[in-house]
Amino acid sequence: MSQLKIFSGRSNVALAKAISREARVGLGGVDIRTFSDGEIWVKFSENIRGHDVFLVQSTQPPAENLLELLIMIDAAKRASARRVTAVIPYFGYARQDRKDQPRVSVTAKLVANLITSARADRVLTMDLHAPQIQGFFDIPLDHLYSSMLFVDYFKRKKIPNLTVASPDVGGIKMARSFAKRLGAELVLIDKRRPQPNQAEVMNIIGDAEGRNILIVDDLIDTAGTFTNACKALRDAGAVKIYGACTHPILSGDALGKLDDAPLETLVVTDTIPMRRQHAKVVVRSSAKLFAEAIVRTNRDESISSLFDVDKGI
Secondary structure, three states, X not given: OOOEXXXXXXXXXXXXXXXXXXXXXXXXXXXEEEOOOOOEEEEEOOOOOXXXXXXXXXXXXXXHHHHHHHHHHHXXXXXXXXXEEEEEOOOOOOOOOOOOOOOOOOHHHHHHHHHHHOXXXXXXXXXXXXXXXXXXXXXXXXXXXXXXXXXXXXXXXXXXXXXXXXXXXXXXXXXXXXXXXXXXXXXXXXXXXXXXXXXXXXXXXXXXXXXXXXXXXXXXXXXXXXXXXXXXXXXXXXXXXXXXEEEEOOOOOHHHHHHHOOOOEXXXXXXXXOOOOOOXXXXXXXXXXXXXXXXXXXXXXXXXXXXXXXXXX
C-alpha cells in the first residue's frame, strides 16, 4: 500500500479540505497559478514519487476548472506518482452524453478521453447525470451516490404523507430509489423542453393531491425545470414541497427563481460551492463519502459494497 496523498485544485477547496480531514490526511501542497495571459501553471510542492495521489477538482464552468485538472494529472504523472486518481465531485459536460441532433459533439465522451489521455489511472465521481458515461472511460471509474445523505436527512424530518417526484423520465430510477427507502409513493412529471435551459411542464403522472412532495434530481442549473415542477405540483394539490439535488449549479437567476417557488427546503451537497447562502437551501457535506472511498481505494478494498445503494432498484 503506497502512501496516500490528497491535493486540491481551485474549483472546490473547501470540500477538498473537508475530505482530507475526514480521511485524516493533511491536504498536500500544490502551487497553482494563472499567468497574465490566462495560462495555468501547476507545481507540486512536495515529493510524490511512488505515492498514491488523489486530485480533488470539480469541473463546473468555467472551462479552466477542467483544464486545471488535466494539468494537475499531467504534473503528478511527470512527478512519478505511482497512481493518480481524479476525484471529480461534479463531472461537468455530462449532459452532452449523446448525439441527439445533427452536427453536435458528444462532449462527455471527449472529456473522458481527455482525462484518460492525461494519464489518470482512476476516476472517482458522484451522481453522473447519465450513468452510462461510466462506459465512456477506458480506465476504472467508481461512481458514488449521494442518496444516503438525503435519505438520512428526510427520514429524520419524519414528513407525513410523503410522495417522491421525478422531474423527468430520466430521473425515475433515482426517484424510485428514494421512494423505496423512505416508504413513500411515487409520481412522475412529464415535461417538454422547447429549447436548452427551458422546460415546460405538461402533465403529472400520479396523485399529488393532499401529499407532501419531495422532488429529487441529480442537478439544478437554471432552476426552470425545478421551479416549474414545484408550481405544477402545487396546482395539483400538493401541501408542502421539498427538493433534493446533488449538484447545485444554480446559474443565472436560479436563486431568484427559488425565492418565488412554492418550496419549503432544497437540500443539496457541496460538490459545487454555493455562490451565496440562501434561506431555502440546506447543504449536506459529501466529504465523508469521498474520504471513505479514497481510503478504501488506497487500501485496495471494495467500494461498491459501501456505495452501490441503487443496486436492485
